[in-house]
Amino acid sequence: MMTAPARDARLRLLRGLRLCVRPGQGALCSAGRYMAVAALCVLCYGNSLRGELVHDDVWAIVNNPDVRAGASARSIFSNDFWGKRMADNTSHKSYRPLCVLSFRLNVWLGGMTPLYFHLVNLLLHASVCCLLLVTCERCVFSQPRPAFVTALLFAVHPVHTEAVSGIVGRADVLACLLFLLSFLCYVRSIGEAQSPGLLPPTHSPLCLSASLLLGSGAMLVKETGVTVFGVCVLYDALVVCRGPLLSVVLLEGQPPPQFQVSNMFSSKFALKHGYCILVSHGLTRLCSLVGRWGSAVLGLSTLLLVLLFSWKTVAQNQVWLSREALFRSGIHTLPHNAKVHYNFANFLKDTGRHQEAIRHYNIALRLYPRHASALNNLGTLTSDPKEAERFYRQALDINAQHNRALFNLGNLLKTRGEDAEAEVLLKNSIRFGPQFSDAYSSLASLFAEQKRFAEAKAVYLKGMEHCPDSSDLHNNYGVFLVDTGEGALAAAHYHQAVRLKPEHYVAMVNLGRLLRSTNDNQQAELWYKRALTVARSVDVLSPLGALYYNTGRYEEALQVYREAALLQPLSTDIRLALAQVLVISGRSSEAELMTRNVLVREPGCIECYRLLSAVCSKRGNHSQALEFLDQALQQETSDLSVRAELLFSRGNQLREMNRLEQAFQSYKEAVQLKPDQSQAWMNMGGIQHIKGDYAAARRYYKKALALTPGSRLLMENLAKLDRLERRSTSAGGG
Known part of the structure; x- marks a missing residue:
């Protein structure tokens, strides 16, 4: 037997009345x-704001060149969701430019900070839930209560956790938002059909245009957004035109078709629209059948369901807070899945937890012994080169085209000097993985070491053609250009590396070094400081400290080197650089103590003896300075230039002690090892000048002048010789 409310609803519909919202209990309640x-x-989703960028977020945002600041806006509309060209064979073919654009706006407004990405997702989800409430009130239910229940169930349903807590899920949430807006605009744009079966007139062309625009936007956020147009057509045919199918469905007591057309939107996020509407509709019908107490029980049950869903959603958000939490959840759910263990092992390897990574790689291999990638990665984690080679070769036995195993084995053989096989392996790595940029860099490096510069250059150019978004390739090619004397071309590639990867501090430091080599210290300092905003590491602090030291800014150099020494307290180079600045800035006692401490750890430290000699010389203790230089010369070194500099410094100390003959001999040994020491030749000339051997003095001065043309001091010394010789000739003639 049909109840009165159901009978009334049927009669209204049979009279041609549209389902619409009835006046509520006031604007305040609404x-x-x-x-x-x-x-x-x-x-429900507040705790997701603490989350990181996890899972596909890394590839869609962090590693996506289209999302980075400075990237071309045109590329967003020509590449896929992951930043690959749509025409590329490796492209996912998922075309979602408006979603990528929203990521780009996020980066522009708040950088790569995960909080702002999660905040936008949360706001979008809240907007979708409110729009669903609007849609249900206007187009689905005649009472606000079932519409409210629908929105509540949709808001807290735990199935939405991935879409809201995972940043990549924004494609679903934003497409759903535009879907609902498009549908509402369409409903507002049309009038009522004059009679059943006739098309309704267009009431508002502006709203219809907005519907088309928003529907197109939904499609450009996620491909399934195009289904909004199908939903509008069905709504038009079955509801507005009041076709016979609608009457049959309603007479049988089933929910109206518009309850279910949203299920056409084949996304897990939007799919729950229809389910939530059906549940709310069912509860409404049950309430009309079971009476007051039954309605109270159903209301309490609904409240408990909302609370249960809320608790489940809050708990599920914890899984998406970090990559580790997500992987551990996967292992808990699928403990016998080799891929899950392999992915978790990759995460552990990336975070430096190598022993745990090895354990999970071994579990993956136990579950699936032919997992070539697990064998390859085990090879990268072992410290034994022979064991690493065994793992790589096992991986290649399983998959001879595994480009990573080919690359790793090639690099291993390259370090052992087996260049011929290494070259073959690296070429095959490129052949089977043409988008693997590291293989190009490694092969080019091998050619450069063999002085095959033309081939190395060709490999770099080919790599940049196949991997145009590789910042490392551009940086490495820049280094290659500097090393081969084409530094003028290197700057463009360093700049490109930074454009592709704004946090590429290595390219910034290399650009700073290049600018220093051209004496553009101001620009070099700016690039070093920019690199420091990315990474306050010794690799950045050291060249900045050297710049300050060489430009006479000793206090700033001291501050920078002290910070570097705190980061690497056992680094000999940093300690000695700091000690050198301390000496030049008049803090020789601290410099001496620091240098002696280094000498305790490294008794054969030549630079330590030289620095201690400089400290003693600064104090005027030349005999002690000479002793330290003699100790330095007793140490073994294969670098002849170092020995030549020590002999030159020894000559200086002997000259200060007025032991000119020994000083001359020390300078002579220095230029025999390093003939381009202009200062040594000049000092030899000075000693002969003092001794009165003007011919020998002139010979040495001219050799020094040939090395440093235009030296005012040498020209003055030669002029003095001329005057002395003229004077001597005049005296002899008189």
Whole structure:
């Protein structure tokens, strides 16, 4: 037997009346419902704001060149969701430019900070829930209560956790938002059909245009957004035109078709629209059948369901807070899945937890013994080269085209000097993985070491053609150009590396070094400081300290080197650089103590003896300075230039002690090892000048002048010789 409310509803529909919202109990109640839905969204997903960028977020945002600041906006509309060209064979073919554009706006407004990405997702979800409430009130239910229940269930349903807590899920949430807006605009744009079966007139062309625009936007956020146009057509045919199918469905007591057309939107996020509407509709019908107490029980059950969903959603958000939590959840759910263990092992390897990574790689291999990638990665984690080679070769036995194993084995053989096989392996790595940029860099490096510069250059150019978004390739090619004397071309590639990867501090430091070599110290300092904003590491601090030292800014150099020494307290180079600045800035006692401490750890440290000699010389203790230089010369070194500099310094100390003959001999040994020491030749000339051997003095001065043309001091010394010789000739003639 049909109840009165159901009978009334059927009669209204049979008279041709559209389903529409009835007046509520006031604007305040209506606003309260929307605030309650939004607040519930915030309560359920508030803990997701602490989350990192996890899973596919890394590839869609962090590693996506289209998302980075400075990238061409045109590329967003020509590449796929992951930043690959749509025409590329490796492209995913998922075309979602508006979603990528939203990521780009996020980066522009708040950088790569995960908080802002999660905040946008949360706001979008709250907006979708409120729009669903609007849609249900206007187009689905005649009472606000079932619409409110639908929105509540949708807001807290735990199936949405991935879409809201995972940043990549924004494609679903944003497409759903535009879907609902497009549908609402379409509903507002049309009037009522004059009679059943006739098409309705267009009431508002502006709203119809907005519907088309928003529907197209939904499609450009996620491909399934195009289904909004199908939903509008069905709504038009079955509801507005009041076709016979609608009457049959309603007479049988089933929910209206528009309850279910949203299920056409084949996304897990939007799919729950229809389910939530059906549940709310079922509860409404049950309430009309079971009476007052039954309605109370159903209401309490609904409240408990909302609370249960809320608790489950809050708990599920914890899984998406970090990559580790996500991987551990996967292992807990699928403990016998080799791929899950392999992925977790990759994460552990990337975070430096190598022993745990090895354990999970071994589990993956136990579950699937032919896992070539697990064998390859085990090879990268072992410290034994023979064991590493065994793992790589096992991986290649399983998959002879495994480009990573080919690359790793090639690099291993290259370090052992087996260049011929290494070259073959690296070429095959490129052949089977043409988008693997590291293989190009490694092969080019091998050619450069063999002085095959033309081939190395060709490999770099080919690599940049196949991997145009590789910042490392551009940086490495820049280094190659500097090393081969084409430094003028290197700057463009360093700049490109930074454009592709704004946090590429190595390219910034290399650019700073290049600018220093051209005496553009101001620009070099700016690039070093920019690199420091990315990474306050010794690799950045050391060249900046050297710049300050060489430009006479000793206090700034001291500050930079002290910070570097705190980061690497056992680094000999940093300690000695700091000691050198301390000496030049008049803090020789601290410099001496620091140098002696280094000498205790490294008794054969030549630079330590030289620095201690400089400290003693600064104090005027030339005999002690000479002793330290003699100790330095007793140490073994294969670098002849170092020995030549020590002999030159020894000559200086002997000259200060007025032991000119020994000083001359020390300078002579220095130029025999390093003939381009202009200062040594000049000092030899000075000693002969003092001794009165003007011919020998002139010979040495001219050799020094040939090395440093235009030296005013040498020209003055030669002029003095001329005057002395003229004077001597005049005296002899008189």
